[in-house]
Amino acid sequence: MSAMTRLPTAREHTARLVAALHAVEPDLPRIEDWGRRLAAHLLAGGRVLACGNGGSAADAQHFTAELVGRYRDDRRPLSALCLSAETSSLTAIGNDYGYEEVFARQVHAHGRHGDVLLAISTSGTSANVLAAAEAARADGLQTWSLTGPGPNALAERADEAICVAAAATATVQEVHGVLVHALCAALDRVVLQREATVVVDVRDALPAAGGGPR
Helix, strand or coil, X not given: CCCCCCCCCHHHHHHHHHHHHHHCHHHHXXXXXXXXXXXXXXXXXCCEEEECCCHHHHHHHHHHHHHHCCCCCCCCCCCEEECCXXXXXXXXXXHHHCHHHCCHHHHHHXXXXXXXXXEEECCCCCHHHHHHHHHHHHCCCEEEEEECCCCCHHHHHCCEEEECCCCCHHHHHHHHHHHHHHHHHHHHHHHHHHHHHHHXXXXXXXXXXXXXXX
């Protein structure tokens, strides 16, 4: 039996997370930019797809749930699909075409030119996520990726990437969770502002109370 790797204490775990969050601060303007651009795309009728394996699948599903439901404040639902959440498609594609194709085939089915694929992988080397990024490029989608330390294969295949410089997979996943929430907040600021502007415009177009013939 191989020797067990020493697990970090709670204090060591949180210290690693704090260090990784500080290291990702230069990428926060990119998250804000993604939020603005994705909001404009979704409000224009576009769609975002998301995929990942294991904990990254949970992050992908968390992200799409925040868009179809809501992140914090009420607003219109937005078109977002998590490619790891539909078990019948996953198992059918995996059985018929191999597990490497479980996301790529869904990208071909649901993605449209100009849509966005959010590809999440702590290693940056997951074969099925790489295949999804390649399918997205072939179909004219943009791929944005969240990965672990770079350079890695997924970051190279993505149009834009944020690579989290942390040695532990758990730390990378925790930072990805923070970035997903930050992306949702950046997106919602645009969407909620747009909706508030529309409400004001409609009110301005209404006749004044008591005015006009009866």
